[in-house]
Amino acid sequence: MSGIELKNVTKRYKENKFEITALENVSVQVKAGEFVAIVGPSGSGKSTFLSIAGALLKPTEGSIMINNQNITDFDEKQLSSVRLNQIGFILQTANLIPYLTVLDQLLIVKKMQGTVTKEDKAFALELLKDLGLENKEKKYPNECSGGERQRVAIARSFMNDPDIILADEPTSSLDTDRGHEVVQQMAEQVKTRNKAAIMVTHDERMLSYCDRVYRIVDGKLSEEVRTQEV
Amino acid sequence: MGLALKELLYSKGRFIMIGLIIVLISWLVFILSGLGTGLSTLSTGVLSEAEYSGIVLEEGSEFSLSKSSVNRSLTEKVSEQEGVTDTTPMSIFRNSVRKEGAEDAEDKITDIVLIGLEPDSFMEPNIIKGEAWSNSDENQVIADESLENDGYKIGDTVVLDNTDKELTIVGFTENKTLYHQSALYLPMENFQNLRPSSPDDADVEETVSGIVVQGTDVNLETFLEDEENVEYGTKEETIEGIPGYVAENATIMLMLWFLMIISAFILGVFFYVLTNQKTNQFGVLKAIGGSNGFIIRSVISQVFILSLVSILVGIGLTYLTVLALPESMPFYLESNMVIIYSLVLLAISVLSSLFSVAKITKIDPLTALGRAE
Ligand SMILES: Nc1ncnc2c1ncn2[C@@H]1O[C@H](COP(=O)(O)OP(=O)(O)OP(=O)(O)O)[C@@H](O)[C@H]1O
Numbered sequence: 229m230s231g232i233e234l235k236n237v238t239k240r241y242k243e244n245k246f247e248i249t250a251l252e253n254v255s256v257q258v259k260a261g262e263f264v265a266i267v268g269p270s271g272s273g274k275s276t277f278l279s280i281a282g283a284l285l286k287p288t289e290g291s292i293m294i295n296n297q298n299i300t301d302f303d304e305k306q307l308s309s310v311r312l313n314q315i316g317f318i319l320q321t322a323n324l325i326p327y328l329t330v331l332d333q334l335l336i337v338k339k340m341q342g343t344v345t346k347e348d349k350a351f352a353l354e355l356l357k358d359l360g361l362e363n364k365e366k367k368y369p370n371e372c373s374g375g376e377r378q379r380v381a382i383a384r385s386f387m388n389d390p391d392i393i394l395a396d397e398p399t400s401s402l403d404t405d406r407g408h409e410v411v412q413q414m415a416e417q418v419k420t421r422n423k424a425a426i427m428v429t430h431d432e433r434m435l436s437y438c439d440r441v442y443r444i445v446d447g448k449l450s451e452e453v454r455t456q457e458v
Numbered sequence: 459m460g461l462a463l464k465e466l467l468y469s470k471g472r473f474i475m476i477g478l479i480i481v482l483i484s485w486l487v488f489i490l491s492g493l494g495t496g497l498s499t500l501s502t503g504v505l506s507e508a509e510y511s512g513i514v515l516e517e518g519s520e521f522s523l524s525k526s527s528v529n530r531s532l533t534e535k536v537s538e539q540e541g542v543t544d545t546t547p548m549s550i551f552r553n554s555v556r557k558e559g560a561e562d563a564e565d566k567i568t569d570i571v572l573i574g575l576e577p578d579s580f581m582e583p584n585i586i587k588g589e590a591w592s593n594s595d596e597n598q599v600i601a602d603e604s605l606e607n608d609g610y611k612i613g614d615t616v617v618l619d620n621t622d623k624e625l626t627i628v629g630f631t632e633n634k635t636l637y638h639q640s641a642l643y644l645p646m647e648n649f650q651n652l653r654p655s656s657p658d659d660a661d662v663e664e665t666v667s668g669i670v671v672q673g674t675d676v677n678l679e680t681f682l683e684d685e686e687n688v689e690y691g692t693k694e695e696t697i698e699g700i701p702g703y704v705a706e707n708a709t710i711m712l713m714l715w716f717l718m719i720i721s722a723f724i725l726g727v728f729f730y731v732l733t734n735q736k737t738n739q740f741g742v743l744k745a746i747g748g749s750n751g752f753i754i755r756s757v758i759s760q761v762f763i764l765s766l767v768s769i770l771v772g773i774g775l776t777y778l779t780v781l782a783l784p785e786s787m788p789f790y791l792e793s794n795m796v797i798i799y800s801l802v803l804l805a806i807s808v809l810s811s812l813f814s815v816a817k818i819t820k821i822d823p824l825t826a827l828g829r830a831e
């Protein structure tokens with residue numbers, strides 16, 4: 229099975245003498261082709277969850293399986309390679325590299341993997357086209373609108389053809405229309421390219437595009453019954 | 459590397475500023491080293507510009523030609539020693555000259571060093587203007603071009619102070635100065651006649667300052683054991699034996715190396731600040747899977763390209779400056795020195811960027827999620 233699975237994950241932050249439990253015994257499984265949303269109030273542990281799923285942060289307890297591979301005990305170098313080859317991150321806005329054109333934003337991923345081939349370039353152009361960014365490939369981030377930047381970030385997360393897509397509040401800096409557009413495009417990409425995707429959001433209107441919704445409160449995760457029928 | 463270059467081109471203004479600092483530093487280093495070498499050539503040129511292995515000198519002369527006198531008959535014996543391929547006697551004598559017909563002391567007097575050599579010996583200077591000595595009764599001399607800057611011309615007759623003997627300039631050579639004075643070369647035979655001598659000094663014809671030796675792995679041990687009152691100084695020792703040279707040189711070298719060390723710190727701080735400003739960017743690269751190695755390579759190649767271009771501009775500026783320098787100012791920059799200092803400067807800026815490397819490895823990819831800050 230390709231996809232991501234978190235088993236009994238607990239994360240505690242130590243601050244002075246206090247311990248904050250940001251995640252408590254969380255278990256989730258997301259398979260290829262599924263688009264899952266995580267919602268919850270501020271400080272509930274959403275970002276912590278995403279960081280652990282994205283191999284950026286190590287859990288205090290529990291394990292993480294990515295494509296059936298247990299990455300819990302990987303060192304920093306191995307984690308970096310997991311991020312490079314198996315995970316596509318859609319970061320918040322302003323997380324494009326300022327001095328690269330839209331096309332180069334995608335190609336840098338390939339460059340980090342080694343070399344950039346003609347096929348890679350064709351693939352990048354295809355992704356940009358899918359996301360409605362044709363004719364924008366020579367623009368720099370400061371010449372793009374917020375929505376365009378967010379779509380570039382989505383395209384970039386698909387560039388390494390990862391099995392898992394993680395998005396941290398991709399719509400936070402967009403107006404409602406643009407937000408819908410972006411999430412809809414993301415959902416489409418997840419379906420057509422058969423990825424396992426997790427999106428953190430506090431925008432409840434975006435949930436209709438998702439297969440399942442999890443709510444997180446005080447570090448505890450529970451599935452919303454409302455979208456069960458999908 | 460593409461990433462490095464793309465950023466250089468995109469953020470031109472910021473990089474031009476750092477580049478400008480490297481340009482100025484390298485410019486200063488090259489000018490300083492050129493002036494330094496120029497100064498030391500003024501004091502050593504006759505020796506440092508010649509190719510020889512060492513000089514046989516009088517014992518106790520502290521390797522200084524001006525304090526030494528030996529018998530020229532030793533030449534033959536020296537040539538038979540191990541490793542010696544060629545020898546030639548050489549005499550020096552400090553004096554001053556003035557132009558013919560200016561005895562009223564109205565015209566200025568120029569201090570010079572007279573150098574006596576066997577014609578066609580390996581110490582004979584290269585001619586850049588005019589010609590070498592020809593057989594003739596008059597005292598023909600080859601002069602250093604610094605005399606030309608003082609207003610002397612080919613064909614001019616100069617008068618040796620005190621002796622009133624006349625010399626005719628037939629050619630000019632370059633960079634041949636000693637003790638900060640211009641050299642005048644003439645054949646040994648004529649030299650011996652010019653030297654003021656007391657009549658009871660029967661040996662004067664046979665006395666020279668030293669015997670210059672050419673060869674590889676010269677070994678004069680047995681010779682020195684046999685002979686009394688002589689010693690052997692290598693080329694380096696005889697140059698260091700020139701009065702004032704060591705102190706002069708040390709001053710300039712100290713200035714140069716201080717400049718280099720200080721620039722290493724300045725550049726280090728600049729690169730560090732630059733890296734600090736890009737923490738977030740590097741966090742993003744790390745979050746999407748960029749390894750430390752990838753980011754560090756990109757940063758270092760950026761510093762390398764920037765420094766290389768800036769140093770080349772610095773070299774260009776230096777040669778432009780040389781064109782503007784007055785003739786009388788000693789400036790002497792050899793291309794191998796330019797290459798050495800360029801490499802040192804390049805190494806310094808790359809090394810100083812290593813401060814930032816430690817910083818880069820510590821950047822947490824979590825910054826990309828916008829929470830760490
Ligand atoms: N590095 C840290 N050190 C200590 N405590 C932390 C750290 N990061 C997060 N926490 C704590 O863990 C809890 C969960 O934080 P997290 O950032 O996951 O919340 P969140 O759901 O993403 O909130 P928001 O919607 O405001 O972004 C919070 O109480 C927070 O204070």
Ligand SMILES: [Mg+2]
Pocket residue numbers: 274275276
């Ligand atoms: Mg958060």
